[in-house]
Amino acid sequence: MxxxxxxxxxxxxxxxxxxxxxAVPRFAIAQxxxxxxxxxxxxxxxxxxxxxxxxxxxxxxxxxxxxxxxxxxxxxxxxxxxxxxxxxxxxxxxxxxxxxxxxxxxxxxxxxxxxxxxxxxxxxxxxxxxxxxxxxIDMRFDTIDGYTRDAAQTMPHAWRGGEQTVLLKRQLEEMPDGGVVIMAAPPNPFRCPPGPYERACMIAHFLKTRKPRSKLIIFDPKRAISKQAVFLDAFKKYYPGIIEFHLSNEIDDFRVVSVDAATRTVVTKSGSRVRANVANIVPAQKAxxxxxxxxxxxxxxxxxxxxxxxxxxxxxxxxxxxxxxxxxxxxxxxxxxxxxxxxxxxxxxxxxxxxxxxxxxxxxxxxxxxxxxxxxxxxxxxxxxxxxxxxxxxxxxxxxxxxxxxxxxxxxxxxxxxxxxxxxxxxxxxxxx
Ligand SMILES: Cc1cc2nc3c(=O)[nH]c(=O)nc-3n(C[C@H](O)[C@H](O)[C@H](O)COP(=O)(O)OP(=O)(O)OC[C@H]3O[C@@H](n4cnc5c(N)ncnc54)[C@H](O)[C@@H]3O)c2cc1C
Structure with missing residues (x-):
């Protein structure tokens, strides 16, 4: 590159x-x-x-x-x-x-x-x-325990335009200053490879300007991401103390394996368990x-x-x-x-x-x-x-x-x-x- x-x-x-x-076949339909x-x-x-x-x-x-x-x-x-x-x-x-x-x-x-x-x-x-x-795309609701269509009404993926995006934004507006936002990034392949990390910047910008005591924790099942050097630099330069980014490595697997929509609790394969004010769960996807x-x-x-x-x-x-x-x-x-x-x-x-x-x-x-x-x-x-x-x-x-x-x-x-x-x-x- x-x-x-x-x-x-x-x-x-x-x-x-x-x-x-x-070569493209040349024929016209007879009608x-x-x-x-x-x-x-x-x-x-x-x-x-x-x-x-x-x-x-x-x-x-x-x-x-x-x-x-x-x-x-x-x-x-x-x-x-x-x-x-x-x-x-x-x-x-x-x-x-x-x-x-x-x-x-x-x-x-x-x-x-x-x-x-x-x-x-x-x-x-x-x-x-x-x-x-x-x-x-459709969401693969079979990949995270407890993450169902109904759970997405409490923990939005916001990975389709419209209703889900509005829900996520409303939850961010309603959460208290000092709250915790969690984002579960999807595994490859998925719609818009840089999308989760642009979203992280935009959520963090919102928190920085409106609720500066709050935090965004990202759990990612991948070991590398699109535009990685630029995103890591931006997280450090613009959002220190706000974004906490957990990329998986050979020791820790940060894929989200289960959620509890009633308490907005998220559990990763590596054993992290966090209760969020807002949980943006983006699951694996399919056609x-x-x-x-x-x-x-x-x-x-x-x-x-x-x-x-x-x-x-x-x-x-x-x-x-x-x-x-x-x-x-x-x-x-x-x-x-x-x-x-x-x-x-x-x-x-x-x-x-x-x-x-x-x-x-x-x-x-x-x-x-x-x-x-x-x-x-x-x-x-x-x-x-x-x-x-x-x-x-x-x-x-x-x-x-x-x-x-x-x-x-x-x-x-x-x-x-x-x-x-x-x-x-x-x-x-x-x-x-
Ligand atoms: C947060 C986010 C940010 C993004 N940012 C960018 C960006 O900056 N640049 C970029 O290039 N891409 C971006 N994308 C990706 C982009 O939105 C998608 O890749 C793109 O929309 C895919 O086009 P598509 O035609 O495959 O599907 P879509 O644009 O989703 O269109 C599919 C349409 O099919 C309709 N449909 C599905 N099934 C049926 C059915 N059975 N009957 C009738 N209608 C049906 C749906 O209602 C939908 O309107 C972003 C995505 C996300 C989630």
Whole structure:
């Protein structure tokens, strides 16, 4: 991994559409209006809908999303830290509808890949020629003793946008000064690798400015984390006496093994037992439930063909975003958006004979450490052959912030992240953030 320089970052941005994918079969469906159904109107799904309708207006695009409004997980840590309002993170599908996309706010409960249709909770069946799944994640409630869906109402994971994030913030606001906040970080792989540590900074910023006698204890099952040097530096520089970080090592395993929601008590494998005022428990994760119904899951995630994101398990189904095994690509909104563009382009080409633009997928994750201090990590990804002989997405031109970066560079990173959020949500919903 490269140290971040402005030159290396610029080079990455410019390379968005540059690598050659494997040969794509050229055939068009023999019907006037091919039907593409997309399940999940988040970072991946909304991007596919928006790009596909724009590039191939004759394709009938249906986007099925559980919620009428989408509150982003990305930037939700900034809401916890007091840097964003919830309203600024909440978006509607009105503009996508006005562009001719058939947006249905409902839940898909089943997928029949043989008959090529999806079933809504009402029993209505919707046929497709191609199906795109971008359902995000589900929590693995079977991994921490006592951590159930009900317990999450007392000890929020806040790892999905909206309700859970609001609950965590409210608990922080209501706790006494001098209280204890516990965060259980998830094991790999999980949505947004730097997310727990940006959240730690944002919770600590809130405590420092509003409840300075309080403490945040982090229990982590991992031995190393994303942007580790930068986060450790930020914890020491901005939040001494507030953040207590327990990363696992060969002697101590700090995975949270059980919780008691009634007393908000957390127990780790290494034997620590702490009672908290606020407990933010982020468990292990898996592909969104509907991917299981579609028969696309192996283990906890969905294997895909890395050039096209086609499922290797179900015909005419594409899986993008957090549910997919995009090998080295982190599970992020940036990744999901970039994968969504690849799939939209592939579908426009194969269903409507539009030109194919060879695309290189890319990721960048920014993390706000303190006011005007943001660190970033990222890379481009190209299809290569892994050590197991399988094709996979591999990073090139990777970069990462360093503890001794200039303050001006960190401030620029922050401004860049604001620009990314606006561009990203414009891409997804067609309206400015
Ligand atoms: C705290 C936090 C901070 C983050 N910060 C960043 C960041 O700074 N940058 C970044 O790039 N990423 C960030 N992320 C990660 C990012 O939010 C996810 O990686 C991204 O949203 C994944 O996109 P997706 O399309 O796979 O899933 P989602 O965006 O979650 O969309 C899935 C959608 O599918 C819908 N759905 C699921 N099943 C069904 C069904 N059966 N029927 C109908 N609808 C269904 C859901 O309601 C949901 O709206 C962060 C995540 C967290 C938790």
């Amino acid at each position: 490269q140290r971040l320089t402005r030159r290396s970052f610029g080079r990455g941005l410019g390379a968005l559409a540059a690598a050659a994918p494997a 006037a209006q091919p039907r593409v159904v997309i399940v999940g109107g988040g970072a991946g799904g909304a991007t596919v809908a928006s790009y596909l309708k724009r590039s191939a207006p004759n394709i009938h695009v249906t986007l099925i999303e559980r919620n009428a409004q989408f509150t982003t997980c990305f930037f939700s840590n900034l809401y916890i830290g007091g840097f964003r309002t919830l309203e600024s993170l909440t978006h509607s599908y009105v503009e996508l509808k006005s562009r001719g996309i058939n947006v249905i706010n409902d839940v898909v409960v089943d997928v029949d890949t043989a008959r090529k249709n999806v079933t809504l909770i009402s029993g209505v069946r919707i046929p497709y020629d191609r199906l795109v799944l971008s359902p995000g 969104g439930g509907i991917a299981y119904r579609a028969g696309c899951v192996e283990g906890d995630w969905c294997p895909i063909v890395p050039e096209t994101f086609q499922s290797t398990l179900a015909p005419d189904v594409f899986v993008i975003g957090d549910s997919a095994v995009a090998t080295d690509m982190p599970k992020s909104a940036f990744s999901a958006n970039s994968q969504g563009k690849v799939v939209a382009n592939h579908l426009a080409h194969t269903l409507a004979e539009k030109e194919i633009f060879p695309a290189r997928v890319r990721n960048t994750c920014w993390s706000l450490l303190a006011p005007n201090d943001s660190a970033k990590v990222g890379a481009n990804y190209v299809v290569g052959t892994g050590s197991n002989g399988r094709k996979m997405l591999m990073p090139t031109d990777s970069f990462v912030s360093q503890p001794d970066d200039e303050a001006s560079e960190r401030r620029e990173n922050y401004e860049e992240s604001l620009g990314w959020y606006s561009g990203m949500t414009m891409d997804m919903f067609g309206t400015p953030a």
